Amino acid sequence: MKWGVQMEKHEIFSIPLPAIRRFPAYLRLLKEYQANGETWISATKLADDLQLKPIQVRKDMAYTGVEGKPKVGFLIEELILAIRRHLGWDNTSDAVLLGVGNLGSALVGYKGFENYGLRIVAVLDADPEKVGNRIAGVQVLPLERLEETIRRLKINIAILTVPAEAAQYTANRLANAGIRGIWNFAPKDLRVPDHVIVQRTDLATGLAELSSKIKLKIFDENR
Amino acid sequence: MKWGVQMEKHEIFSIPLPAIRRFPAYLRLLKEYQANGETWISATKLADDLQLKPIQVRKDMAYTGVEGKPKVGFLIEELILAIRRHLGWDNTSDAVLLGVGNLGSALVGYKGFENYGLRIVAVLDADPEKVGNRIAGVQVLPLERLEETIRRLKINIAILTVPAEAAQYTANRLANAGIRGIWNFAPKDLRVPDHVIVQRTDLATGLAELSSKIKLKIFDENR
DNA sequence: TAGATTGTTAATCGATTAACAATC
């Protein structure tokens, strides 16, 4: 097989999901090195700082498509750009957030999203009491304006922080309005058409891992 | 190998992490069935509702140790109890939360934790301006009282929602105070002694998955 | 009974890890 000039090998095969999930941690650390004035970094050092095995980091770096120099390592700048590009974080995406409860408000106020190429440009809620309020400088719009807002602002991503009961209904409207991805924080599995991608982020998942590990550890100690 | 009377096979081999991560979703759905007055459920139906393959659900149910009846399925009540027990959610654990920023406040106010066997009984912050405030009925204590609070209330779990810069320092104090598990929301990898388990829940991870999938999809469409 | 569903053993798949040659 021959590769065209503008198409690199790593662009064609999709990167394994576990590697994608490690990318943000790499990115964060790489920026830290850069802030400290460093230019080059070795997979060995990265692995050490992230408590991963060097071989795994090397594989992950290979997925980015960046080539390293033996004995020296990788150019930090190159890695940052490549990872950002693979995650689609090189261009900022505009997002709409639905449901300004506790979690929703926290997310609107969260500064970290800038680093992840995400900007919350609109906030909607079904509760008339909340409509008109300003949260972190963004005015809350009524849910009725969902379709209009998405189309007008050409929004691709929705952050769903409505109650579980309202999640499917809201997702349907989002799908119809042409949204591409839904980041779902509601504890509810959504059914959506093929053209929409749903990513569930569930507090319970992390807690389940933690508590089962603690339980297992206590069990082991008492054996 | 012979199994003792009080020790079941599934108690000895630890359940794979991916299965543990699916447990909360099963639990949620099982409670829903129960609320609808149902008593029995088949792996087939569960799989259908969660968009998983029936064979995977059957494997997961096997991990719980609950036996099903061919043609009928599993007793919902039994599955709920077994999953809760495996996650250590059968007894409520008390937790301390550190750092009442946007996310911290949202977590303190989050009602869902009751279902996960977690109760936030103390909230601490380093900022004197925040100390004394009440959040969802809990009074914010100064960070100085960390050790005393953990010991007095016999707290095993800490929820860490401090800024990244303060995360390692706070984790050190938590470890010294004898905490068993740290649920870390700060975008920072922590080093802790062996007796402490850290679970990182990172907003960036979920967003990375979503945005890379969207990017891949858009790429595929334009091919 | 017939047939849907469970439960177990084996096959497959995909990610991690190991081994080692290439290289600056």
Next chain:
DNA sequence: TAGATTGTTAATCGATTAACAATC
């Protein structure tokens, strides 16, 4: 140069999936 580090190919490991017998 010597040796640390990269990059590739192969081995291993663990989870998912398939196949099918058991069973109510």
